[in-house]
Amino acid sequence: MLELADVHTYYGTSHILQGVTFSVPSGKCVALLGRNGAGKSTTIHTIAGLLKPKKGDIRFQDHKVSTLPSHQISRLGIGLVPQGRRIFPSLTIRENLTMAARKRKANDSGTDWDIEKVYELFPVLKEREKNMGTQLSGGQQQMLAIGRALMTNPQFLLMDEPSEGLAPVIIDQVGEIVCKLKETGLSILMVEQNISLACQAADEILIMNKGTIVWNGTPVELLENEDIQHKYLGVS
Numbered sequence: 001m002l003e004l005a006d007v008h009t010y011y012g013t014s015h016i017l018q019g020v021t022f023s024v025p026s027g028k029c030v031a032l033l034g035r036n037g038a039g040k041s042t043t044i045h046t047i048a049g050l051l052k053p054k055k056g057d058i059r060f061q062d063h064k065v066s067t068l069p070s071h072q073i074s075r076l077g078i079g080l081v082p083q084g085r086r087i088f089p090s091l092t093i094r095e096n097l098t099m100a101a102r103k104r105k106a107n108d109s110g111t112d113w114d115i116e117k118v119y120e121l122f123p124v125l126k127e128r129e130k131n132m133g134t135q136l137s138g139g140q141q142q143m144l145a146i147g148r149a150l151m152t153n154p155q156f157l158l159m160d161e162p163s164e165g166l167a168p169v170i171i172d173q174v175g176e177i178v179c180k181l182k183e184t185g186l187s188i189l190m191v192e193q194n195i196s197l198a199c200q201a202a203d204e205i206l207i208m209n210k211g212t213i214v215w216n217g218t219p220v221e222l223l224e225n226e227d228i229q230h231k232y233l234g235v236s
């Protein structure tokens with residue numbers, strides 16, 4: 001569904017992504033792990049069109065997206081749940097959701113998301129729909145950020161560190177949400193620092209180091225491989 005081939009991205013003269021190649025199959029969740037500064041967010045931003053690769057190819061379904069502006073990439077069905085949630089503080093929860101709404105394309109598969117469907121998935125957002133976005137807890141803000149991305153009716157979701165700043169019990173809930181989203185037919189690329197969330201939700205794990213993919217395998221293979229966890233994820 002999504003394929004990156006030898007992608008190189010720079011910040012000015014800093015060569016950050018140094019030939020990134022991987023794919024995410026339809027209906028699967030792939031987790032991208034790695035230490036701080038490895039290039040994970042840069043990968044997400046490059047796919048979403050917020051950064052342009054200098055070299056390489058990114059294909060989504062039948063489209064070459066690496067040359068398209070971000071709004072066109074979003075319209076093709078790639079939704080972004082950004083790092084830090086980016087809730088609009090001066091809007092209510094309902095307004096945060098409705099401002100993102102986009103109708104589903106006629107031939108798209110999966111759920112037809114609207115505000116009622118998002119409220120079914122996250123009842124707490126309905127209970128608090130008149131509150132301002134910033135009056136929510138961290139976990140509820142993460143639900144709002146996911147709900148806002150769903151309102152664009154994506155086929156594919158990019159999630160940038162959904163566990164950031166959340167308590168362990170809430171991180172487990174985020175894992176359950178990601179599994180539910182997969183059941184609706186969504187394909188997901190999730191950047192994470194939290195190994196247990198990645199292993200709970202993902203079908204495949206990729207590890208990034210210094211702007212390249214250095215390891216891939218299943219969650220079980222990662223959990224059994226202490227050398228890799230130590231070398232690239234700082235687990236002692």
Ligand SMILES: Nc1ncnc2c1ncn2[C@@H]1O[C@H](COP(=O)(O)OP(=O)(O)OP(=O)(O)O)[C@@H](O)[C@H]1O
Nearest residue numbers: 011014016034035036037038039040041042043193
């Ligand atoms: N706006 C920017 N300008 C210049 N360099 C940047 C910029 N953003 C990130 N970098 C650099 O690019 C490299 C990769 O950063 P990136 O944010 O992709 O890492 P990451 O793996 O997502 O780590 P983190 O978990 O800390 O966000 C780092 O060396 C970082 O300092």
